[in-house]
Amino acid sequence: MAEAAAFYILATLILGFGALVITAKSTVHSVLFLVADFLCVAALYVTLQAPFLAVIQVMVYAGGIVVLYLFVVMLVNLKRPPEAHSDPRRLGRLGVAMAAAVLAQLGAIFAVGWVKPAAVEGTLSPQNVEQIGRALYADYLIPFELASFLLLVAMIGAIILAKREL
């Protein structure tokens, strides 16, 4: 009961902040709503028994990425209002059709009604960090190393893009 209440409160907050992120006029407001959204998602991870991801969410997203965004917002002059123009190549009808398709799929799901999946034998241990670490370093060692390589390439790429002249 308490779990369900927590889920619905957090889901409402996440959806509300998400809507504010994409509708905010000012970029700074958008980024601040993004922080609130990330923190709510981190709380949801805690209720989903993923404390390691909750910590990662707060540290990487709310701590790192948002600071990056704020730096760029400060570097870039956003005062100039965007030129008002309507692009005739925007495919409005296609967008409406795709939204209708998604809505139809959702309607079909609700019409059929969901089947509660059978309970699976629990292998999710309370030692969340240990379990993730074992999976990362034993079964997923090569993807893990590739991820570190991706971060290195992204770092070099960002430096080359942002530096005026090398």
Added chain:
Amino acid sequence: MITTTHYMVLLNAVNINLVAFSLQLQNVIGQVFAVFIVVVAAAEAAVGLGIILAFYRNKETVNIDEMNLLRW
């Protein structure tokens, strides 16, 4: 500029889905995959913001509607 903040919300939605399935199926692989998505999101944010900075130096705008260099 605001557009780039949207991707973070999208990736978060995917992560919530993965973690929820991880709990339902009692399998930690979903959370491992979510960790990789966080890595990709961080890399994408760094490179994406670098591109925005480089574009702003050249064109004095970050409005996505005015980014039409590749249009023919």
